[in-house]
Amino acid sequence: MENVKKLTLEEIADRYAIRDLIDAYAFCADTRDAEGQMALFAEDALFRVFMDERLTEPTQVVNSRNELAPIFENLNTYTSTMHVNGQSKITLSGDTAIGTTYCFAHHLTIDGEDKKLMVAAIRYYDEFIRTNNEWFFKKRDLKVAWVETKPQHS
Template identity: 25%
Template sequence: MDKTREQLLDELLDKQAIYELIMAYANAADRHDHAKMRTLYHEDAIDDHGHFASGPAMDFIDKLPAIQANMDILHHNVTTVNLKLNGNYAEGEVYILAFHKVKDPGGSYDVLIGGRYFDKYEKRNGVWKFSHRAIVADWAYPAHPSAVRLDHPFLSGAYLGKPGPDDPSYRFFSLFTFGAR
């Protein structure tokens, strides 16, 4: 039997909610917004970030301040998003390009990672959140020393992004709040 228009609209709304969850994760990671990050996972969720942490997502988020302490720039770019729904459960394969500029005693270096998130989502009490997220690295492109130039003439006079609540987005927008979804 074909799906009704109402069923198709419900599925589209669920996919949009999951897509917004995925985007909120990228924002929370890049802004080092750990309070916001906590709102994206169910309390019993699992996160597998390889050697950084594997287990309860809240334990991973507890470790984020130390993990991110030496990262001057984090920039997660979501590209291809493949979602499959089954009622209040969904799975997603999410392609990302994640740029990292890392401070090091020997000088800063860059790592651009191409990878994917393998996600499981659950809709509980009407809200979609991560129930399990695992990172898969497909490739890495390192540069040592860092090739990032914030003093390049193209950036003259531009707002410069930074981690935390001092990012210019929080002064520019009135609807985006640090620590809120």
């Protein structure tokens, strides 16, 4: 295994902090903590949504942390959500980093007897920045690979 790069303790700490940031985003989404979710972003963050990953132009664009609230509060339209993060690839470069994270986002809707589960396969393409020794999202592109919706039975 001669191609395995030895990481310094600082690189390990940075990778852990960035992964913790990624997971905090999912946790805040599922606990409906829009303010906590917004706090994970740099003030001048760029957040773009691509409802189809093949699109070259985003479906939605937000240009600052303060404008993120409506996107995150939209999760309140679901009875429950569960974001399950999978693998991520992070490349460090001093006080910045880039990364890609895979996620399955489960969205449950219950309307009387009607129960539906929508699962979105998402890839996040991120740029991170360290400010005052804390990592933040500087740019996040949410790209939906596919969506599956199916009825749920009790």
